[in-house]
Amino acid sequence: MVHVAILGFGTVGSGVAEVLATNGGLIDHRVDDLVRLKYILDVRDFPDSPYRDLFVKDFGAIENDHEVDIVVETIGGAGIALDFTTRALKAGKSVVTSNKELVATHGYELLQLARANGCSYLFEASVGGGIPILRPLTSCLAANELEQVSGILNGTTNYILTRMIRAGLTFDQALAEAQANGYAEKDPTADVDGHDACRKICILAALAFGRHVYPDQVPAQGIRGVTLEDVAYADSAGYKIKLLGRALRQPQGRVCAFVAPHLVPGANPLAGVEDVFNAIAVTGNAIGDVMFYGRGAGKLPTASAVVADVIDIAKDLKKDRHNGWEEGAPDLVVSADGIVSPWYIRAQMSAEQARRRCGDIQLLARGGAPAGEAAFLTAPMAEPEVRERLEGADVGSLYRVLA
């Protein structure tokens, strides 16, 4: 019998309990053993829960119970979750989590700790919710030198952008709607300013390229500056504006990673990813482009990924999963200044001035554009060059075009 403890009975934690109960028969069949939930740790009381007999408030009860094999950490954040995860791993218990902040900031040390204690630290649910991405990246694409990972990693911002594109809502209107629907927090900063996507691209970059990439090494630009004018101009040329987290292999083992709004060509499958869905596109030197798509958040989808990790561990409790990466370094992550791409520019200038500054451009049009506004796509160039060409101009928006 394999015993599981859940830390934190919020949305994801209660979803994990639900999936373990609902699909218990097939989970036991797939593990070829009985998987049983033994404890749920939460500071709150749940007197009416069917699991009421499993609740504990003291982590020591779990830490010191030798029967507990797997601890599911769905507390979130890098505070008490770090403490409990560390203690669980030191006690030789494998830990499964959906906590992207903890993995992005302390993944390297926790993976080392798991290895040293003969157990595992798995976190499929930390990126892309239910979408299988981390395991495919490391096992199914293992024959490839990976070149690039680019993803729509945050469902809240993708919902907001979709509503701006489809319904013509302003950013503020779409954000209010997302909050009313429960897709956005009351304080939406982590989502709309790109911090959540930043943590996720750090985890993807570490897995793809083998060294820890820390969130403070990765510049993140959110979507607050995206306007309906930009949406309309992009649409006129067949592009959709999407917030992408990107990680690109660089020479000499270095990595470039950033989060920013991009114009995505309509023919690119990322352009068709709408509402709260996420998608991650991966480029490898053998496979070419491959994409993974699904619900990037939500109770049961995220629980699905957590329980898949639980099943993986339960099948072989003592397996060395080699799922780690090396320590990062201050000079590992290079600036995106060297990444050449076309650019989208909306500025107060004439078409003639745009051409004089930026050379060979594709002018864009929209209904109701005021005189003196120009929007256009440039030829591929690096960011310092495009900024120099625009120096002194009244620039409303400047976004990369995904080539």
Place this chain on the structure above:
Amino acid sequence: MVHVAILGFGTVGSGVAEVLATNGGLIDHRVDDLVRLKYILDVRDFPDSPYRDLFVKDFGAIENDHEVDIVVETIGGAGIALDFTTRALKAGKSVVTSNKELVATHGYELLQLARANGCSYLFEASVGGGIPILRPLTSCLAANELEQVSGILNGTTNYILTRMIRAGLTFDQALAEAQANGYAEKDPTADVDGHDACRKICILAALAFGRHVYPDQVPAQGIRGVTLEDVAYADSAGYKIKLLGRALRQPQGRVCAFVAPHLVPGANPLAGVEDVFNAIAVTGNAIGDVMFYGRGAGKLPTASAVVADVIDIAKDLKKDRHNGWEEGAPDLVVSADGIVSPWYIRAQMSAEQARRRCGDIQLLARGGAPAGEAAFLTAPMAEPEVRERLEGADVGSLYRVLA
């Protein structure tokens, strides 16, 4: 050291050799051992190949070499490939293949044989080319009761349909173009009549639902009947015509599987899958909908999937992978007659007659439609019902709409 033999030095076999050579360093690193190609079996001579010293013509040389751990079968078909696979497994050598015909027709017995001999039979490359789908289906989605798998499983037909939709080519013109580009065989039967997609949906159904589904249990309709008129009508209502392989969980452990052209709504991510790309959508009771997208064929993408299986085995040669399924049965697969869906119909009748026969319909329009032609979408109903309603009518096309 892990030794590999490749059977068949065609497109995929030579791609496997290339990936093993090009990415050898990272493969060794990921396996934590040296993976070396020792033999290539082919009836032909390759005197100028850099691998010329590895070629053998007698399978016995591989079968009797105790150093060979993994045999890569890229011969294809269910003739000599079955013989060699059987002998390799009996000799305790794991086998990796891209051979969908062999897996679809003999998968159960070969999986049993592998297990009995303490080795593995893996075939990620048999479905979706390079797209990671089989391993995600069985491991990443292991927490789910799977409800449905629907996929664009054949790149040739998807290319033809894309060219009909995008360039207005007829089926015959698009087929000729596909043949000129090397996307279609001189004898295109296996692709355009749905046999290739049929084998792949059999493998997906077996993995998703746990019992062998044989190709002769699965009705396959190809795309020869799809006309430019159908493409135009579908487009007018925001649909794309796609050849789908589908497998649906049925009550009492039964399975429904079939291959047929479908009208796919534009908002469904399968609608945006173009050219030779493949995509597989999976629905689970926890995860909801998830989709996997990429190149469904081609030398290096397919080799990428083969080598991923090689790496998986090389990491742990004696692991029991539990990747099998139970034997099938004549009554396992039920007819699609019970599957209710809306239908697309193009027939020689008036709108009034269409309404009288089919009730609440959505009429479709196209430029240049002759008098007396009606095309419409019905309310959801089963196939016997729609056929009864159309009895005696001059029906040009009848396709399911993916709901």
